[in-house]
Amino acid sequence: MSDEHGTSHGDGHEHHAVNYTAIFGLLCICTVLSICFDLAKESMPKAMLIVLILGVAVCKATFVLLYFMHIKFETAWKYVLLAPTAVLACALPFALAPDIAFHYYNVVVPQGLIAAEDIEASHAAPDNPTAVHGSLEHTMGDTGPAHDKAGADHKPHAPADKAHGEKPHK
Amino acid sequence: MTHATTTTAAKTPLRMGVAIPNGKLGMWLFLGTEIMFFTAFIGTYIVCRLGSPGWPTDTNVTHIKIFWGGLNTFVLILSSYFVVLAHEAMNMRKFMTARSWVIATLCLACVFLGIKSYEYYGKFDHDILPGRIPESNQQACEKLIRNLDLATGYLALETDKNDLERAIADGTGGDSAVKGMQEKVKAIDAELVKKRELRAVYQKFADQVAANRASTEPGEAKAGELLHRVGGDEKHKTPGELEEWKKAHKEFAHITVPHPILYGNLFASTYFLMTGFHAIHVIVGMILFGLVLIKGAKIGQNPDDAVILENAGLYWHFVDLVWIFLFPLIYIL
Numbered sequence: 001m002s003d004e005h006g007t008s009h010g011d012g013h014e015h016h017a018v019n020y021t022a023i024f025g026l027l028c029i030c031t032v033l034s035i036c037f038d039l040a041k042e043s044m045p046k047a048m049l050i051v052l053i054l055g056v057a058v059c060k061a062t063f064v065l066l067y068f069m070h071i072k073f074e075t076a077w078k079y080v081l082l083a084p085t086a087v088l089a090c091a092l093p094f095a096l097a098p099d100i101a102f103h104y105y106n107v108v109v110p111q112g113l114i115a116a117e118d119i120e121a122s123h124a125a126p127d128n129p130t131a132v133h134g135s136l137e138h139t140m141g142d143t144g145p146a147h148d149k150a151g152a153d154h155k156p157h158a159p160a161d162k163a164h165g166e167k168p169h170k
Numbered sequence: 171m172t173h174a175t176t177t178t179a180a181k182t183p184l185r186m187g188v189a190i191p192n193g194k195l196g197m198w199l200f201l202g203t204e205i206m207f208f209t210a211f212i213g214t215y216i217v218c219r220l221g222s223p224g225w226p227t228d229t230n231v232t233h234i235k236i237f238w239g240g241l242n243t244f245v246l247i248l249s250s251y252f253v254v255l256a257h258e259a260m261n262m263r264k265f266m267t268a269r270s271w272v273i274a275t276l277c278l279a280c281v282f283l284g285i286k287s288y289e290y291y292g293k294f295d296h297d298i299l300p301g302r303i304p305e306s307n308q309q310a311c312e313k314l315i316r317n318l319d320l321a322t323g324y325l326a327l328e329t330d331k332n333d334l335e336r337a338i339a340d341g342t343g344g345d346s347a348v349k350g351m352q353e354k355v356k357a358i359d360a361e362l363v364k365k366r367e368l369r370a371v372y373q374k375f376a377d378q379v380a381a382n383r384a385s386t387e388p389g390e391a392k393a394g395e396l397l398h399r400v401g402g403d404e405k406h407k408t409p410g411e412l413e414e415w416k417k418a419h420k421e422f423a424h425i426t427v428p429h430p431i432l433y434g435n436l437f438a439s440t441y442f443l444m445t446g447f448h449a450i451h452v453i454v455g456m457i458l459f460g461l462v463l464i465k466g467a468k469i470g471q472n473p474d475d476a477v478i479l480e481n482a483g484l485y486w487h488f489v490d491l492v493w494i495f496l497f498p499l500i501y502i503l
Contacts, residue, residue: 018254021251031244034502035236038502050503061494064494065487078198081199082202084202088206092209092210093209097217100218100220101220
């Protein structure tokens, strides 16, 4: 696929014989794979879907980084530059996740309360018309916000909006 | 041996630091900060999503268009391919070929932005916007009243009247101006009488929603019933009150029933944050390629042109790299 023997042009630029067409083909195959996994997502566990989809994304990113961005042919400076960046990039999600995503306590937010009541109600009566859309238990047919076109011509929030604007705090 | 070393040293002048052009080192340092910039957004999105059970994933609700997202992925990959071909041509001193590939890349960037605009149009058209999505039945009722108020023109008149009354109280512009404003207030009052007649059509509904909100008991069930009554049973195609209002008054013809979307606002915020900043980066990439193209037929005469194209290419590949992760995270999972 690639020839790691670089040839110098004498101006500091190394030329590497890489079959870019093959890399492009691999990237296209990966994209098609992502779409296939999406089409088959109903028939596989969610965890497996996440691993497969993100696995394909990591493969694509690796191809772009190694060959299109020529990281494979760079000297050791790439580690000095990218390693701290990678560590710092991971810091934010890892710092926030324990409090926001993986807490042991129940977070009391209005949306959560409504969802809980709604899920109970929908279990009791499957045809409940008051169901809140978006929860995993609720799917929407052709009656979703696709028909809610009224807001498209809204003006920016006027002071009078506050009369109706009691949004729950997240 | 000593002679050979001396000859080599004479050919390649001594320099400090990393053995790559300064421009390229600068671009890589910048890309390092860009990596942290985007991972902050993507990480925040992942954390918020994991912490929000019931996150909207149904494409009928979110109006996410997987086909167009997939097509955009292909467009960016193809453009990245064209960029490396341009860089290759530049290294082989085929400057006009390089220029053609850069033009092709710019065209693909325009296609990408066109598709993104189409997706954004869908979001705006369906009001999938931060702070505009009802997340509960009560909020859906209140949004419906707001839409009805906007349709009657009642809210705009009330706002105008309040502004004028404030200006009159302050005595803004002197006596003559105050008199003029008082005349305007009278005209608005006459107009408001007509608007109140129109508002009377849904006044009962508005009062019930307001009573629901004021109630100390959880009003969700009541709000749901109200919304259902006004919207009608769409499953069985039974017309609700809104349909009757629409038939009687053309002002309400475009009004539809808002549907609550749990965590819809958080979804919309993160969606626009990530895709918006990505689109800005696409535009910046286009400007960088424009800097190469602006040289016209003189491209390649300056040795720095190759470095500029390489740096623009690195930036473009990074933009592609970000989209490689945004596509599965937003569109598929």
